[in-house]
Amino acid sequence: MDITTRLTRLGRDPHAHEGAVNPPVQRGSTVLIADADELYSDDRKTYGLEGFSTHDRLEAALADLCGGTGAVLAPSGLQALTLAVMAVCTRSGDHILLTDSAYGPMRRFCTEVMAGYGVETTFFDPAATADELAALCRPTTRLLALESPGSLTLEMHDVPALVAVAQARGITTLVDDTWSAGLYWRPLEAGVDISMQALTKYQGGHADVLAGALVTRDAELTARLRRMHKLLGLGVAAEEAWLVLRGLRTMALRMAHQDRSARALASWLESRPEVARVIHPALPSHPQHAIWARDFTGAGGLFSFVLKPVPRAKVHAFLEACQIFSMGFSWGGFESLIIPCDPQVKRAVRTGAAEGPLLRISVGLEATEDLIGDLDRALASLR
Ligand SMILES: Cc1ncc(COP(=O)(O)O)c(C=O)c1O
Incomplete structure (x- = not known):
C-alpha cells in the first residue's frame, strides 16, 4: 500500500471500541489491578505514566511508519532527545559525538547537563567523512547523535557512511529525523538505531500539540528507552497522543x-x-x-x-x-x-x-x- 493509504489505517482497530473510526482518548493515573501478584509486576502497566491504549495505538502507528518494531513517546521532541541521551549514556566518563548542526537545546543539554554528570560531548562537522568521524571516536564513545538535514543550516550527513563507523565500534546511533517526519527518509533502514521525531511539527501539524517519539527496531534498545522513560516519569497526556494520531491521517x-x-x-x-x-x-x-x-x-x-x-x-x-x-x-x-x-x-x-x-x-x-x-x-x- 502507498504510504498515503497506510497513514489512514495505522494504529486503528475500530471494532475494539464500538466501531468508532478513531480510538477513544483514554485518560488516567491509577490503574486498578485485581491480582495482588501483579501489583509490582514489570510485565504489565501499573500506572498512568506508562500510557494507555491511545498511547499504544500511536506508538504502533509510528513504529510502522518508520519501519521500526517499537516506539517510546515523550512529552516533547526535546524530551525524546534527552531521554535517548540519558538511556544510552549512563556512566560518568561516557562520551557523545554530536553533530555541530544539532538543534540548539539538544546541544545545551549535552554541554550543560550531561557534562555536569561527567559525560563529555565532542562536536563534529556535519560534512565529516567516515575517516574524520572515526578519528574522533574513543573507546568510551557511546552515542553518535545526528540530525540530517540540520534544522537551521540544512546541512546533510552521509548517514550510511557515518553509521558504519559507529556500528564497527558498538556505538549507538541516534538521528533527529523531524525534517522528513519518517515519511521521506528511512534512517532505520540505513542502520540508525534510534529515529527521533518531534511530533510537535508535521505529525501534529496544527500548532496545538507538543510530543516526541523514539522509534527503534531492536527490542532490547526499546526496553532500555522504556526503562529510562519510566525512571524519568515522562508521561504524555492522552489528548496529545490522540491529536498526533489524528494529525498522522493527513500528514x-x-x-x-x-x-x-x-x-x-x-x-x-x-x-x-x-x-x-x-x-x-x-x-x-x-x-x-x-x-x-x-x-x-x-x-x-x-x-x-x-x-x-x-x-x-x-x-x-x-x-x-x-x-x-x-x-x-x-x-x-x-x-x-x-x-x-x-x-x-x-x-x-x-x-x-x-x-x-x-x-x-x-x-x-x-x-x-x-x-x-x-x-x-x-x-x-x-x-
Ligand atoms: C530539529 C528539531 N528537533 C527537535 C525539536 C524539539 O521539538 P519540541 O518542540 O517538540 O520539543 C525541534 C523543535 O523546534 C527541532 O526543530
Missing part, C-alpha cells in the same frame, strides 16, 4: 503540498537580487544535494536562505512587513512561519556565520502564489 497530503510550495518558493527566492543563497537540499544548488537525492524521497516545508548583507533594522522591517508569514518558533504546522536564525546558530568546529542574515521559512498550507506575493511585497522594505 502525507499536507507535506506533499508543503514540499511543492517550499520548492517553488525556494526557486523563486534564488532568482531574487536581495538573496545571496537559498539552502534547500532538494535544489541542485545545495552542496549536498546528491545525498538528499540518494537517501530521500521528498522534502517537506522547511528551508533557509541568506540575504545579501543588510543592516539588522532592515531585516526586521522585512520580517514585520510580511502579512501571511508570521514570526514564531517551531515549524511543520499549517501556518507559514519565518524567523531570523543568526542568534541560534552556535558552532564549535567551524564558523556557522553566513555571508549575510540567515532566515528560515516553514511553509504552511496557504496557496503558493499568496506566499510568493507576501515575500515579494516584504522584500521591497529591504531596498
Whole structure:
C-alpha cells in the first residue's frame, strides 16, 4: 500500500471500541489491578505514566511508519532527545559525538547537563567523512547523535557512511529525523538505531500539540528507552497522543503540498537580487544535494536562505512587513512561519556565520502564489 493509504489505517482497530473510526482518548493515573501478584509486576502497566491504549495505538502507528518494531513517546521532541541521551549514556566518563548542526537545546543539554554528570560531548562537522568521524571516536564513545538535514543550516550527513563507523565500534546511533517526519527518509533502514521525531511539527501539524517519539527496531534498545522513560516519569497526556494520531491521517497530503510550495518558493527566492543563497537540499544548488537525492524521497516545508548583507533594522522591517508569514518558533504546522536564525546558530568546529542574515521559512498550507506575493511585497522594505 502507498504510504498515503497506510497513514489512514495505522494504529486503528475500530471494532475494539464500538466501531468508532478513531480510538477513544483514554485518560488516567491509577490503574486498578485485581491480582495482588501483579501489583509490582514489570510485565504489565501499573500506572498512568506508562500510557494507555491511545498511547499504544500511536506508538504502533509510528513504529510502522518508520519501519521500526517499537516506539517510546515523550512529552516533547526535546524530551525524546534527552531521554535517548540519558538511556544510552549512563556512566560518568561516557562520551557523545554530536553533530555541530544539532538543534540548539539538544546541544545545551549535552554541554550543560550531561557534562555536569561527567559525560563529555565532542562536536563534529556535519560534512565529516567516515575517516574524520572515526578519528574522533574513543573507546568510551557511546552515542553518535545526528540530525540530517540540520534544522537551521540544512546541512546533510552521509548517514550510511557515518553509521558504519559507529556500528564497527558498538556505538549507538541516534538521528533527529523531524525534517522528513519518517515519511521521506528511512534512517532505520540505513542502520540508525534510534529515529527521533518531534511530533510537535508535521505529525501534529496544527500548532496545538507538543510530543516526541523514539522509534527503534531492536527490542532490547526499546526496553532500555522504556526503562529510562519510566525512571524519568515522562508521561504524555492522552489528548496529545490522540491529536498526533489524528494529525498522522493527513500528514502525507499536507507535506506533499508543503514540499511543492517550499520548492517553488525556494526557486523563486534564488532568482531574487536581495538573496545571496537559498539552502534547500532538494535544489541542485545545495552542496549536498546528491545525498538528499540518494537517501530521500521528498522534502517537506522547511528551508533557509541568506540575504545579501543588510543592516539588522532592515531585516526586521522585512520580517514585520510580511502579512501571511508570521514570526514564531517551531515549524511543520499549517501556518507559514519565518524567523531570523543568526542568534541560534552556535558552532564549535567551524564558523556557522553566513555571508549575510540567515532566515528560515516553514511553509504552511496557504496557496503558493499568496506566499510568493507576501515575500515579494516584504522584500521591497529591504531596498
Ligand atoms: C530539529 C528539531 N528537533 C527537535 C525539536 C524539539 O521539538 P519540541 O518542540 O517538540 O520539543 C525541534 C523543535 O523546534 C527541532 O526543530
